[in-house]
Amino acid sequence: MDTRPREMLGEHYIKSRLLKYDFEIHSELSYDKGGADFMVTKKIDRTKLNYIIIQSKSREIKKSTSVKIPKQYVNKNFVLFVYLINPKKEENLFCFFHEDYHIFKDTGSEYILHINENKINFLQEGHTFDQSKAEKINSIFNELQRKKYTSIIIDGFFLEESIIKTYEIYTKIWKREFQTPSLVYLAEKINSYFNRFSNNFNDIAFYLYISKDQNLKKHILLDDKFNNFSMKESFAKIFTTYTDKLIPFHIMNDLARFKQSDNIILIANDIIYEHFLSNLEIDPQSIIVARLKTEDRPHEMFVKYRWQDITYPIGLALGLKPFEL
Incomplete structure (x- = not known):
C-alpha cells in the first residue's frame, strides 16, 4: 500500500x-x-x-x-x-x-x-x-x-583613565590613600557589578588589551602567570594582550567574533567605538557598556545598550567599602 x-x-x-x-x-x-x-x-x-x-x-x-x-x-x-x-x-x-x-x-x-x-x-x-x-x-x-558564555572586553587606556579618575575622586572625598588593585581582584568586582545577564553563572573570559605606549602597571598589579580563578559557580580566565596597534581595532574584532555566541561586557568608552556599536547586529540585551561618570570627560559615547558606572567596581578594588561609594 x-x-x-x-x-x-x-x-x-x-x-x-x-x-x-x-x-x-x-x-x-x-x-x-x-x-x-x-x-x-x-x-x-x-x-x-x-x-x-x-x-x-x-x-x-x-x-x-x-x-x-x-x-x-x-x-x-x-x-x-x-x-x-x-x-x-x-x-x-x-x-x-x-x-x-x-x-x-x-x-x-x-x-x-x-x-x-x-x-x-x-x-x-x-x-x-x-x-x-x-x-x-x-x-x-x-x-x-540564550548565550552560554560571557566575554568581558577591556580597553587598557579606558581602564587606566578610569582607575586614575576614581582614585582622584575618592582621595578628595575621604582624604586618604588607597591600595593599588590587582587585576584579578578588579576583574572579580567588575564581573559581580556588571554581570546582570540571566545566565550569569557561565564561564567568563576577560580580554585585556594594553598598548605598549601606556603605563597601566603603574596603577594596577598585573601578574601574567596568575590569570585563572573561580567566582561562585563560574570559572574565569584573563587573556592579556600587549600591542603596538590601535586597541579599538582589537576590540571591534572581538565584538564582531563574539556577538552571536557570548554575552558581552565592554569596558571601553570612547567616541571611536560609537559608529561601530551603533551598527552592530546584536541583541541589545546581550551587551552592557561601561561609563566613566565625570563632568570633565568630553569623549563619552552614546549607544543604545545598557550601561553601568565603572567607578563603583574600581572603588571596591581600591579598598573602599560599599557605603563609601
Missing part, C-alpha cells in the same frame, strides 16, 4: 497549523538532518538563524497503530508531530518534546508509541498541538538564543 499520499496529507496539515502560529518553515532539505522532515526557523540576524527539527508522522488509525523514533534523534530542539486520521476522517494532531518520551516504550535504540482509541483520549489531554505547544516551541528558540 502506497502511504505517500497520507504522509503528504499529514505533513501539509502540520505545516498549516505551524503557519497559523506564525512559524517560518524551511522545507527544502537535501538530506535527512537528525530526523528532520522539515524545520522551523527563526532569524538571529541577516545571515544566521536558529532552527528546530520537525519530524512528522502520519497514521490512519482503525484499531491501533504505532510510531517509532530512533533515540539518537531526540534532543531539546527536536519536536515530533503525529497526525492521526480515522475512517470517519476525524483528525488529531499531537506533538512531543524531548521530555515527553517517558510515555513511549524504550527499546534501547528507539522509542515506540503504541496508539489505540484509549491512548488517543489520553494524548488529547496533554499533547494536542495548540497555543500552549506553540509557545513551548517559541521557548525552545529563546533557549537556543
Whole structure:
C-alpha cells in the first residue's frame, strides 16, 4: 500500500497549523538532518538563524497503530508531530518534546508509541498541538538564543583613565590613600557589578588589551602567570594582550567574533567605538557598556545598550567599602 499520499496529507496539515502560529518553515532539505522532515526557523540576524527539527508522522488509525523514533534523534530542539486520521476522517494532531518520551516504550535504540482509541483520549489531554505547544516551541528558540558564555572586553587606556579618575575622586572625598588593585581582584568586582545577564553563572573570559605606549602597571598589579580563578559557580580566565596597534581595532574584532555566541561586557568608552556599536547586529540585551561618570570627560559615547558606572567596581578594588561609594 502506497502511504505517500497520507504522509503528504499529514505533513501539509502540520505545516498549516505551524503557519497559523506564525512559524517560518524551511522545507527544502537535501538530506535527512537528525530526523528532520522539515524545520522551523527563526532569524538571529541577516545571515544566521536558529532552527528546530520537525519530524512528522502520519497514521490512519482503525484499531491501533504505532510510531517509532530512533533515540539518537531526540534532543531539546527536536519536536515530533503525529497526525492521526480515522475512517470517519476525524483528525488529531499531537506533538512531543524531548521530555515527553517517558510515555513511549524504550527499546534501547528507539522509542515506540503504541496508539489505540484509549491512548488517543489520553494524548488529547496533554499533547494536542495548540497555543500552549506553540509557545513551548517559541521557548525552545529563546533557549537556543540564550548565550552560554560571557566575554568581558577591556580597553587598557579606558581602564587606566578610569582607575586614575576614581582614585582622584575618592582621595578628595575621604582624604586618604588607597591600595593599588590587582587585576584579578578588579576583574572579580567588575564581573559581580556588571554581570546582570540571566545566565550569569557561565564561564567568563576577560580580554585585556594594553598598548605598549601606556603605563597601566603603574596603577594596577598585573601578574601574567596568575590569570585563572573561580567566582561562585563560574570559572574565569584573563587573556592579556600587549600591542603596538590601535586597541579599538582589537576590540571591534572581538565584538564582531563574539556577538552571536557570548554575552558581552565592554569596558571601553570612547567616541571611536560609537559608529561601530551603533551598527552592530546584536541583541541589545546581550551587551552592557561601561561609563566613566565625570563632568570633565568630553569623549563619552552614546549607544543604545545598557550601561553601568565603572567607578563603583574600581572603588571596591581600591579598598573602599560599599557605603563609601
